[in-house]
Amino acid sequence: MTKKILIAYYSWSGITARLAKKLQAALGADVYNMSIPTDTFSADMYETSAIAQKQLASGNLPRLTVVVPDLSQYDLVLVGGPVWSGAPATPVRSFLKEIAGSSVPLAPFYTHTGSADDYEQEFAALAGQHQIFKGMGVVGAHIADADIQIASWLEQF
């Protein structure tokens, strides 16, 4: 694999961050953490879900507090985040909106507890004109055992 890859991820409770770390270890790629203001969500999952629903209804997505790197230097961006209500978490949506002007190919990776639903279709719809590779979904409890799944996902790049 000779591509220059960026791993860009959001993680509300640290699970997708663990998967991003494994990808980083496998690829030696650069990493961008989609930081948002710390008071955006609650520590409670249900309150967080309600806040995210309000963001979706208003279109007022979280602000990314760290500038997104210049994507023209990358051949591929692996975009990671948790599944929220069967779809990408709102900070991932903020990221996709922010990079709308770029044409770098994207590949989604995501963590969930068992119902990823239409995550990849939703991701593709949000990603607009970007070329999208097949994604990788991992149940959070299985990340420690995901090395084979990760290696096989990375083979396509």
Ligand SMILES: Cc1cc2nc3c(=O)[nH]c(=O)nc-3n(C[C@H](O)[C@H](O)[C@H](O)COP(=O)(O)O)c2cc1C
């Ligand atoms: C607001 C919210 C909505 C969620 N919706 C789903 C869902 O629809 N399906 C699912 O399997 N897990 C769902 N989860 C669980 C997370 O996707 C899962 O725990 C994920 O691995 C968390 O990753 P993170 O620690 O990187 O945020 C939800 C969690 C939150 C906080």
